[in-house]
Amino acid sequence: MIAERKDAHVRFATEQHRRHTGHNQFDDVSFVHHALAGIDRSDVSTVTRFGGMEWQVPLYINAMTGGSPKTGEINRDLAIAARETGVSIATGSISPYFADESVADTFSVMRKENPGGFILANVNANATVEKARRAVDLLQADALQIHVNVIQETVMPEGDRLFASWGPRIEEIAAGVDVPLIVKEVGFGLSRETLLRLREMGVRVADVSGSGGTDFARIENDRRDRPDYSYLNGWGQSTAACLLDAQGVGLPVLASGGVRHPLDVVRALALGASAVGASGLFLRTVLDGGAPALISLLSSWIDQLTALMTALGAPTPADLTRCDVLVLGDLRAFCDGRGIETRPLATRSRSCGTNGSSTHHETIGGS
Template identity: 75%
Template sequence: MIAQRKDDHVRLAVEQHHGRTGRNQFDEVSFVHHALAGIDRPDVSLATAFAGIAWPVPLYINAMTGGSARTGEINRDLAVAAHETGLPIASGSMSAYFKDPSCADTFRVLREKNPDGFVLANVNATASVQKARQAVDLLSADALQIHVNTAQETVMPEGDRSFSSWVPQIERIAAAVDVPVIVKEVGFGLSRGTVMMLRELGVQVADLGGRGGTDFARIENGRRELSDYAFLEGWGQSTAACLLDTQGVGLPVLASGGVRHPLDVARALALGACGVGVSGGFLRTLMDDGVSALVAQISTWLDQLTALMTMLGARTPAELTRCDVLVQGSLRDFCADRGIDTRPFAQRSGGLQALIETTGSTR
């Protein structure tokens, strides 16, 4: 039954991404173009560091799958792509492994095919400390993701219905494991209040996992006999909204959900993300065209992100937070309702004086 659910998730996720219209709230974030801000490409580094974690690139393959023979093959191919491109990679939820240890290889392959890469294990918020440690050990993981997904569980026919234990259990796991703990939403977003709570619980990083990518309420509704939860499709906050909502919370954040191309990666980094995760878009490429096509796609993204940073004058991903960006449309309305002043984002570069200092020009 678990294996079938995992296979259903993959099938429905790919169908969802094939039918996507293409627009989300990242389109309401735009860079102010400064025609003389560009720098030399060799001066650009994609390396990023946060919470004691160092990645060679600010892009990662986020949690997807595992737990069945078919999803084990998918994880193998994802691990190959991560190994060939240097991207960190996260496993899908390892709950299936805890219920059926015979599927361990469908997760372990992430490390076997990517022996020197950065690998994240993934458990749910009900996992015991023992299981969290077991997940880390199985993958020799460099970090642990704890996923939170109340909206998905609510729609899932066999989902959890008791959530009050999640907060204390996250705190126990964060205190007990020997690797950084990242709490991630699965596509409905983390609010400012939630991220501040995670900080107090001892979590090292928050993966905002906003609306705009794979919609797990829609996926689970597709598994229901009557499809009677259609009204929850589109629930939550977008990734761009979450990035704006969590400014200055004092906890490093990762951005995932609705990332469609390198410009979205740059937008997310400019809004404060330390790294940017992709799941559905990479899965679609893998399922349609194979692992070689996925490797080519990731390589192109990294090349184009470097090109964008060169044009924008950002030597590192962190320097993108100094670039001027405009927040418009419904995203600006969200910010107004949440008491977020978007005007300073459009005036971060310091204008002409900063350009003079960067180029050394006196004219």
Template identity: 70%
Template sequence: MSARRKDDHVRLAMEQAHAHDGHNQFDDVSFVHHALAGIDRPDVSLATTFAGIHWNAPLYINAMTGGSPKTGAINRDLATAARETGLAIASGSMHAYFKDPSCAETFRVLRTENPHGFVMANVNATASVDNAQRAIDLIEADALQIHVNTAQETPMPEGDRSFGSWATQIERIAAAVAVPVIVKEVGNGLSRQTILALPGLGVRVADVSGRGGTDFARIENGRRDLADYAFLHDWGQSTAACLLDAQDVGLPVLASGGVRNALDVVRSLALGASAVGSSGGFLRTLLDADVATLIGKISTWLDQVAALQTMLGARSPAELAQCDLQVHRELRDFCLDRGIDTQRLAQRSSSIDTLHEMTGSTR
């Protein structure tokens, strides 16, 4: 049953990916263009550092799958793409391995095909400390993602209905394991209040994983006989909204959920993310074509991120957080309701000072 469910997830996720190519709230974020802010391409670095973790690029292949022969083959190709492009990669939920150790190789392949890469294990918030350590050991993980997913569990026919102990269990796992712990949503977003609670649980990083990409509430509802939880479709906050909500939280934040292209990556970095993950978009490319095409896509994205940094005058991904941004439409309404100062975002750069230095003029 677990293997069949994993295959169902891939099939239903791909149906969503092919259906949702339109607007999401990343489109409500635009850069203020400063025509003389650009720098030289050799001065640009893609490297990012957060919570003691160093990656050569601010992009990663986020949690997807594992637990069946079909998904094991997918993980092999994803690991190959990570190896060839130098990206970090996360496993899908390893709960299937805890229930059936015979599927171990469908996850282990992430390490065997990518022996020197940065690999993250993934467990749910109900995992025991022993199982969390088993997951880390199986793939020799450099970090542990703990996913929180009440909006997925609720319509899931066999889903969890007891959420009250999740925070306590996250704290136990974080205290017991030696690798950094990352708490991530699965597509419904992390609010500011949630992120602020994480350091007290021993969590080192938050992955907001907002609405806009794969909708797991919709997937689980599609597995129900009556599909009677349609009201949970599109539940939660978008990734862009989560990043705006997380301004100055004091905890490194990663962005995933609805990332469609290199511009969305750069928007996320400018909104404060330390790195940006993609799942559905990469999986769609792999299944529609092949691993070579996915490698080409990732390489193109990295080149385009560097090009946008050059144009915007950001020598590093972190410097993008000083670029001026405008927030539009429904996302601006969200900011108004949450007390987020959009005027400050639009006036935060030193670009005007830079222009005066370049032209020799004075104010």
């Protein structure tokens, strides 16, 4: 039953991404062009540091799947691509392993194929400390993700209906595991209030994972006999909105959800993300062309990311938070409604005196 659900998730997610090519709120973020801001490419480093971790590139393959023979093959290809490009990678939810240990290799294949890489294990918010430790051990994981997905569970026919324990469970796991803990949404976004609460719980990093990419409300609705919850399609805040909402929370944030190309990666970094992840596009790439296709795509993204940092005068990913950005359209309306001041973002390089090629400025993401 669980394996069938995991295969269905892959099928519906792939169909969704093949249909969706339009606008999302990353398009409401644009850089002010400064023609003399560029630096030498040799001076650019893609290394990012946050929450006691160091990644060679501020890009990661986010949680997708596992738990069936087909998804195990997908995880193998994803891990090979991560190994060859140096990007970090997360497994899908390891819940199927807790129900049936015979599917262990559909997850552990990631470590087998990527022995020296940075791998994040993934559990749900109902997991006990014991299960969290088992997940880390299964992958020899470098970090642990806990995903929160109340809207997905609500629409899922067989989903959880008990959510009151999630907060206490997260706090217990934060204190009970020996690797960094990252709490992530699954595409509906983390609000400022949620981020502040997570910080109080001892969570080290949060992945805002906003709307604009894979819509799990739509996926679970497609799995129902009747599309009773179609009105929830598009629920939540966009990734860009979440990043702006996160200003000053004092918790490093990652960004995923609706990331379509390297410019979206740079936009997210400029809005305060320490690293940026994607799932749907990478999944579609692997299904179409296997590990070689994803290696090619990731290599191209890293090259283009470096090129954009060079043009914007940002020697490190964190320096992108000193670049001037304009926030327009629906995203600006969200900020107005939440009382978020966006005008200073358009002139922040002035405080450095060099139109984007400065050496000091406080980042907006608290990372």
